[in-house]
Amino acid sequence: xxxxxxxxxxxxxxxxxxxxxxxxxxxxxxxxxxxxxxxxxxxxxxxxxxxxxxxxxxxxxxxxxxxxxxxxxxxxxxxxxxxxxxx
Amino acid sequence: xxxxxxxxxxxxxxxxxxxxxxxxxxxxxxxxxxxxxxxxxxxxxxxxxxxxxxxxxxxxxxxxxxxxxxxxxxxxxxxxxxxxxxxxxxxxxxxxxxxxxxxxxxxxxxxxxxxxxxxxxxxxxxxxxxxxxxxxxxxxxxxxxxxxxxxxxxxxxx
Numbered sequence: 027x028x029x030x031x032x033x034x035x036x037x038x039x040x041x042x043x044x045x046x047x048x049x050x051x052x053x054x055x056x057x058x059x060x061x062x063x064x065x066x067x068x069x070x071x072x073x074x075x076x077x078x079x080x081x082x083x084x085x086x087x088x089x090x091x092x093x094x095x096x097x098x099x100x101x102x103x104x105x106x107x108x109x110x111x112x113x
Numbered sequence: 114x115x116x117x118x119x120x121x122x123x124x125x126x127x128x129x130x131x132x133x134x135x136x137x138x139x140x141x142x143x144x145x146x147x148x149x150x151x152x153x154x155x156x157x158x159x160x161x162x163x164x165x166x167x168x169x170x171x172x173x174x175x176x177x178x179x180x181x182x183x184x185x186x187x188x189x190x191x192x193x194x195x196x197x198x199x200x201x202x203x204x205x206x207x208x209x210x211x212x213x214x215x216x217x218x219x220x221x222x223x224x225x226x227x228x229x230x231x232x233x234x235x236x237x238x239x240x241x242x243x244x245x246x247x248x249x250x251x252x253x254x255x256x257x258x259x260x261x262x263x264x265x266x267x268x269x270x271x
Contacts, residue, residue, distance in 0.1 A: 035130075042138055
């Protein structure tokens, strides 16, 4: 049952990336990287899992800093409203 | 028929991960989303614990609880009084997250500079005896689960 969890995390994370709330998008990206960590943790490369864990935690903090600046600038974290860099 | 504890913990971890993911997506409030995310992380840590990957399980809890705590506290600072009140509920995570990060750093230094005395296993073993590390990990698991449950209850009460 738990063998499918990395794939569930990947699928749920990809679904979450389509949401409007920037925080949920950030946490969904974390879910994808957690899926990778769990996948690697089951293998013989557990040191890599530890490294990935640190990297994804740092990524979360950087993302959160960006999110705070977005909120201070636009006073919302709704990604449909923040459209300054649209192509 | 005896209850297969490993199967039960595996199932519990599965439920925690699924509930955490669905709750995070569907929750309307930011702090609650983060708490559900923490539930998901706890589920994964429990799964790793069952799979005997103790170090990674502990680090997963410590790192993501620290991240969640910082998320909530900073959110409270920047988004106003109401959110700050909710952020305060999660501040109980701060103390043990700090201790955990200290362990993490100490074991990192011990590996890097070859000071075997400072490994986390040795520290826990000295304090709790032969099964110290397992006991320490179980304690942290229970404490973190309790802390997140209490923060959720406080949030619901508000």
